[in-house]
Amino acid sequence: MTGPGRDLDLHHPVGHRRRPRLCNGQRPRRRRPAPVSALPWGLLPDSADVGSDGGLRIGGCSLADLAARHGTPLFVYDEDHLRARCREAVAAFGDGVAYATKAFLCRAMARLAHEEGMHLDVATMGEMHVALAAGVPASHLVLHGNNKSELELSAARQVGVGRIVVDSADEIDRLELLHEVDQFAPRVLLRVTPGVEAHTHEFVRTGQDDSKFGFTLSSGAAAAALDRCRASPAVELVGIHFHIGSQVFVADFFRQAVAVVAPWFNDLNLPELSVGGGVGVAYVEGESAPSIAEWGAAVRRACADAGITARVTAEPGRAIAAGAAVTVYTVGTVKELPGIRTYVSVDGGMSDNPRPVLYGSGYETVLARAPKADRPRAVTVVGKHCESGDLLVRDARVPADLTVGDLLVTPVTGAYGHSMGSNYNKVLRPPVLFASGGRARVVVRRETPDDLLAADVG
Numbered sequence: 001m002t003g004p005g006r007d008l009d010l011h012h013p014v015g016h017r018r019r020p021r022l023c024n025g026q027r028p029r030r031r032r033p034a035p036v037s038a039l040p041w042g043l044l045p046d047s048a049d050v051g052s053d054g055g056l057r058i059g060g061c062s063l064a065d066l067a068a069r070h071g072t073p074l075f076v077y078d079e080d081h082l083r084a085r086c087r088e089a090v091a092a093f094g095d096g097v098a099y100a101t102k103a104f105l106c107r108a109m110a111r112l113a114h115e116e117g118m119h120l121d122v123a124t125m126g127e128m129h130v131a132l133a134a135g136v137p138a139s140h141l142v143l144h145g146n147n148k149s150e151l152e153l154s155a156a157r158q159v160g161v162g163r164i165v166v167d168s169a170d171e172i173d174r175l176e177l178l179h180e181v182d183q184f185a186p187r188v189l190l191r192v193t194p195g196v197e198a199h200t201h202e203f204v205r206t207g208q209d210d211s212k213f214g215f216t217l218s219s220g221a222a223a224a225a226l227d228r229c230r231a232s233p234a235v236e237l238v239g240i241h242f243h244i245g246s247q248v249f250v251a252d253f254f255r256q257a258v259a260v261v262a263p264w265f266n267d268l269n270l271p272e273l274s275v276g277g278g279v280g281v282a283y284v285e286g287e288s289a290p291s292i293a294e295w296g297a298a299v300r301r302a303c304a305d306a307g308i309t310a311r312v313t314a315e316p317g318r319a320i321a322a323g324a325a326v327t328v329y330t331v332g333t334v335k336e337l338p339g340i341r342t343y344v345s346v347d348g349g350m351s352d353n354p355r356p357v358l359y360g361s362g363y364e365t366v367l368a369r370a371p372k373a374d375r376p377r378a379v380t381v382v383g384k385h386c387e388s389g390d391l392l393v394r395d396a397r398v399p400a401d402l403t404v405g406d407l408l409v410t411p412v413t414g415a416y417g418h419s420m421g422s423n424y425n426k427v428l429r430p431p432v433l434f435a436s437g438g439r440a441r442v443v444v445r446r447e448t449p450d451d452l453l454a455a456d457v458g
């Protein structure tokens with residue numbers, strides 16, 4: 001299998017005799033040995049601890065209590081963890097650093113990121129709508145998208161989003177048409193593709209020339225778009241943007257991209273260079289990832305080495321949200337196939353976490369009642385959807401006494417789980433709780449069967 005997570009050889013790109021250094025200067029560890037040991041505690045949210053009953057707590061709240069009150073499946077976020085990562089991003093990059101809302105968005109999250117000083121990267125009118133509904137000022141939004149509709153552009157101009165990241169010549173056409181009506185020129189960044197191929201899953205790689213995103217630097221398309229933006233009354237060009245991919249662990253890819261863009265960028269005298277998001281996070285035992293501070297320092301060092309004096313901004317999503325949450329499921333059936341495998345079915349699946357199916361991503365599991373227990377038993381954790389591909393954790397390790405009714409927890413599910421979830425098989429989306437200081441509040445309620453009919457007009 002390949003994919004962001006354990007199964008992809010992110011750490012050992014083809015052609016490298018030594019594994020390249022991470023953003024924190026360390027060399028990544030080799031793939032994990034078959035773990036029988038307890039879950040590495042660092043994969044849990046910052047506030048994770050063990051309650052007096054021996055069970056796992058997040059934000060001082062017992063997961064067993066939360067499951068009893070709210071049911072399962074359930075996303076539980078450590079609110080202080082989210083806040084700490086936002087503050088770390090602001091400390092690393094300064095004003096203008098944006099939280100990539102595609103990783104996880106609801107009004108509470110938008111408000112939290114804004115309160116902690118981040119701008120918000122929104123990639124559609126839907127994300128923009130939620131951010132505005134949360135009270136985030138439009139001036140703190142950055143609008144992305146390789147195919148922004150006239151409606152999206154018009155809405156963004158009307159509310160006054162801080163920056164529009166221009167992605168194509170057709171988009172400039174649309175901005176010029178809109179300008180003819182009201183003579184307003186929004187502030188824009190120009191997205192370029194630097195031709196750097198980050199070693200991550202092909203679905204989340206964006207910096208290579210063969211990409212649907214942005215203007216190619218090497219072909220001259222970026223220079224032509226730049227000339228057009230500079231000459232056009234329809235936009236106020238304030239910077240350049242690139243993004244090389246997601247779940248990227250290796251500092252050198254960011255350095256390469258900066259080195260490619262810098263000679264061109266430095267001649268432009270523009271005030272901002274956005275290096276996008278994409279720094280990787282650890283999902284499973286044996287992975288190590290740089291902190292946001294380490295990534296920021298590596299990026300800023302690369303920019304300084306390349307002579308960049310403009311403000312450097314970024315758009316982390318996963319690094320803010322992924323490790324902040326766990327998903328809590330209830331084990332419903334255990335099917336043993338002697339000599340083949342044991343299937344452990346839980347009450348969620350690809351509708352709350354499609355990443356294993358989409359990218360072959362790996363996750364760990366832990367029992368809520370025994371978070372420090374050894375995990376000698378090999379099982380495959382599957383969901384409740386009507387297809388065999390509905391895998392959550394192919395090679396899971398669990399305590400020997402796992403049984404029906406247990407609460408099974410998957411850590412590092414705070415990014416691209418809830419946001420990429422679906423109602424497949426008309427499964428109801430789980431609620432989202434923010435836990436802090438021994439209290440948990442519902443920020444997204446569990447869907448009801450009537451929600452399934454909300455847009456169904458008969």
Ligand code: LLP
Nearest residue numbers: 100243246247277278279315316317318416
């Ligand atoms: N900025 C831009 C322009 C992006 O396209 C993305 C992610 C980000 C920032 C944030 O990247 P992050 O820091 O979260 O890696 N669904 C996939 C990830 C897709 C990422 C798309 N773009 C997954 O679950 O791995």
